Amino acid sequence: MNNSFNYMPPPYPINAFPEEIESSIYEVMGKVKSPDALVATSFLATMSIVCQGLIDVKLPIGQISPVSLNVLIKAESGERKTATDKIVGAPIYAHDETGVGLYERERNQYKSDHSFWKTVESAIKGMIAKAVKEGGSVDELRMKLDQHMKNEPVKPRSCRFIHQNATEAALMHILEGEGRSIAIASDEGDVVFKGGLMNRAGLRNKGWDGAQLLVFDRVSTGSIIARQPRVTVNIMVQDAVLDVYQQDRGAVARGSGFWARYLVGAPTSTQGFRFINYIDEVWHRLPAFHARVKELLEQYDAMVKSGVIKRQVIEFDPAASADWVRMVNVTEGMIQPWQYLNDIHDFASKAMEITSRVAALLHFFMKREGKITLDTFNRAKAIVEWHLHEYKRLFSPQSTTPTMSENMIEVEKFLFFNYWKVGLFHAGKNQVLRNGPNRLRSKALLDPVINAMAAQGRIHLFKDGSSNRIMIGLNANHFNSLMYY
Structure with a gap:
């Protein structure tokens, strides 16, 4: 997965959500101060969890698809991932606890x-x-x-939605039976990536696709059969954790189409700008969203208790269907060689189905009557389009990689804020190697940058006589001219 060098993604299209949900998203952002995409996708994932067991969506070509979403958001420690997840999904966690x-x-x-x-x-x-x-x-x-x-007593089944750390066999036991609906969700992606749930892309892809049967055969357990299961995935993960996974399994995950089934994003950090202007302990907008979540949880529980799993199928109206077909053709054309989507054809091929899922979620969650309208479809398109550009930025092999100039700026900023601004005019080279920009913390990567900066007169290198360490001297004329804030 590529890093986002010197790039700030555009604001998340929160205004594409229906007004009732939009106002709830802004309320959470205002109180928690988390990045916009982190909050908005938490709402999307929550809607997916509570709707996936109750509805499917019929694409204009006649295919019946689940509405389950896969979400992956990159966010570093301190972005208040846990607070966001617990606040937005509070009714689901309360349901699980009960x-x-x-x-x-x-x-x-x-x-x-x-x-x-x-x-x-x-x-x-x-x-x-x-x-x-x-x-x-x-x-x-x-x-x-x-x-x-x-008359053998039937072993009870847990009705818990949220699962994090489980082996593949354990997951199949959870899904066993008819129409089980669960979520793989964690605000600490390390738990999921190391827990065994992310090891077999094929099985997870079938679950997302809405396979009629998932079968897990083992000598010790026999056959475990899950019929029409539904699984939402919502992972918030730090860069380092995802990088390790990508190094080990990234090629398989991308090549199998696993990542293509995800709405991915790496929103701009809010750290350093989370100032509090007033205190308001009352939630004004979020309770209405939570009330609908609780209502849908109760509907699913009642359906499971009845023993009859029958999902409502949501369809598109004629105007939305016509635009869906138009967008499929536009997207297909953009996959051609040298077109914008050619390098991310895997996600592009799934984009319209994902858009259909988001549209169905918005329609059903908001209790819209009839079929999915063109307005709802346009809202879903705006949401998925943001993730499409993020997928290209994060996964495309053609995305911009860091140039020497960009690397020099990163090191220069580190030296400026950590040394020059506090009255220090030189830094140990090994200190910069250990504590400098994350992506340059290797001698092979840092040395060419340091040498280039020295050649341009920004810095000079010298050996400290007392410690025999290589030092980086900050050239006063250059650092006095810098205007970083």
Whole structure:
């Protein structure tokens, strides 16, 4: 994944959300001071989690698609990822907490019921053995055993939505059955990337695609079958964690189309600008969003309890369908050689389906009547378009890489703020190597930059006589002319 050198992505299109959601997003941004895309995608992911079990979307070409979204946002430590996630998704976490307590009580009751059931089973088998030994009839006992086997207590299932650290087998156990709806979500992506859930792109891709069946075969467990499962992924991750994953599995993730199924972004940091102008402890807009989330959670729970999983299919109206077809053709043309989307054809090929999912989420969450309108579709297009440009910036091999000039500016800024501004006129070269810009913390990368800066007269190198260390001297004429803020 490429880094975003000297580039600030445009503001997230928050105004593309319906007004009720837009105002809630701005309220969270105003109170928490998190980056715009971090907050907005938290709302998107929350909507995906609570809607995916209840609806599907019918594309204008007739294909039925899930509405589940995959979201990946890069954000460094201190961007208030945890606070944002907990505030926006509060009803889901509360639902899970209640569900865990209920599951524990049901599990304890199950253990008691199953123990009694096993005792009765043993007793019936004992009577059958005795009858066989004595040459008596076992027909009635056989019928009794058959009926008993049919009455085996059913092991309770956890109704928890949010999952983070689980093996592939554990995930399949969670999804086993009909129409299970869960989320792989974490404000600390390291937990997800190291937990085993990200190891097999093929299985995860099938889940996103809405496979009718997911089958997991193991000698120890037998076949685990999940029918029409729905999985939302929402990961907030630091650069270093994602870089390690990319080095190990990035080629497979990109080549398999795994990343193409994600709405990715690396919003501009808000750190250093999170000033508080007033204190207002009351949430004015967010409660309405939370109320709708709770309503949809209750609808899904009721459907699961009924034992009948039947999702509503959301369709496009004629105007939206016509524009959908037009955009498919425009996008396809832009994949041609030398066109804008050629280097990210993997995401471009999924973009219109993702847009359809976002449109269906906005439509259903806001209780819109009838079919998806052109207005809703245009809102979804604006949201996905922002992520399309981010995908190109972060994944395209043609995206701008750091030039020598950009690297020199990065080192110069580091020296200016950490040394010159505090009255220090030289720095240990090894100190800069250890503490300087992250991407230049290797001798092979830093040395050419230092030598180029020395050649231009910005700095000079010398050896400290007492410590024998190589030092970087800051040339006064040059650093006095700098105007970094």
